[in-house]
Amino acid sequence: MKANKAFNLKKNTRAQVGIGTLIIFIAMVLVAAVAAAVLIQTSGILQQKAQSTGKQSTQEVSSNLMIKNIEGVRAKTGASLSSTIDLLKLQVALNVGSSPVDVNQVVISITDGSIAHNLVYGGNTKSYGAMTGFSGSNESADNLEALLTQSTNPTKFYTVDRIRDEDSSFSQGNPVMNTGDLIVVYISTTSSTGAALTEIGSTSGDLQTSNLSLVPRTLVNIVLTPESGAATVAEFVTPSSYGVKENVQLYP
Template sequence: MKANSKVCLRKDTRAQVGIGTLIIFIAMVLVAAVAAAVLIQTSGVLQQKAQATGKQSTQEVSSNLMIKSIDGVRAKTGTDMAGNISLLKLNVGLNVGSSPVDVNQVVVSITDGTTTNNLIYANNDKTYDAKMGGFPAANASANLKELLTNSATPGVNGKYFFTAEKIRDEDGSFTQEKPVMNTGDLVTLYISTVAAGDVGDTTVGSVTTGGSMGDSGLVIEPRTTVSLVLTPEAGAATVAEFVTPSSYGIRENVQLYP
């Protein structure tokens, strides 16, 4: 028998040493640190953009005005009533879950099929570099009278502005100067539709005009198709369209929508 043979392995315990190796190691650490910093910064920026986009998308979806009803008021002198609607009263609320809406930034577009008026709130001085002439008055009724009767820069108030009055406002967020609507609030938007032939009438509802109303350029006579678009600062626009009755008869107040 052969004797058991022993196998010996040489151990090499030496490693790479020197300044060159150290430099390579430090460079690898620095590259890894820079890459990590870039990734962290990029992820932070993307997160912020995603949050902002999500917030804006939610606001666009949730901030919705809802027109509950529209009534028309005919001007009159004594018992003699105008043949056209002189004032529209829009009862407006917010959809469930809606974000607050600043009425000061709402644009109301109204057309009778011939003339289109783009209206802003009476206290908005950004679009035309001036508020509605006579605003702010003491209360909503006084501002409504200013809307119907007075003219200033940029022209007849009824062609450029609308006014509003709160019906229900539990938290007190709605004022004439700062009209902010929250969920549950209900307000009336007033839109002048005085026709040229009716400017001499003396009253519109409870407002005494003294026969000096301003021509809105609109003519809402019987069988007129009227389109309204309410566009808030954020959120979907609200559209309402209706056709006026074939005759107003002897009615001073006419329900037009729904």
């Protein structure tokens, strides 16, 4: 007779860490590290793009140029004065916090309601070619004379002169405005009446017409468009009578 054998099963709740589990754990750590590196890199790129976009947007919506004053000058011969404004003198400065502005890239649009011109700086050769008689030296008076007396110049160009330039960085050949600079922009508005006379301010010669006609009560619109930033607009109506004034305050 055989003896009865009893079989007992042991309960063991302890797990054994094998090589497979270790490999899975290492893989998870590596995946997490790669994912973290990708997220950090992506966030850095997005931050740089956001900063660049914000800076560009600020430049586009902010106005760099500011027109502080506009004065009109009438042509004359002796005591005879033109019935129109034949030269505009715009005092232009930079707004607070503006970056430097290259006047070579500033386009000035002007209209008297009938005729419109898009003007570039006399030293800019890209749009219309070189302005006839332009000099890159600091002789702004010579460039103003060329603007007023050389054919087609009044319909295509404007010239400038510096009023305040503490660091001496502004010149006729390199007209770059920095913070604190103040310049005067000359725009020829000589009409057929003014061209029949011989002098505008200290400039004399055979005056050329701009085809504009700034008679009394004329609505004039001027827009300064820099390379970057918002355009600057000045709109005014000429006085009802110029009287015997050679220089007429127009704006503001």
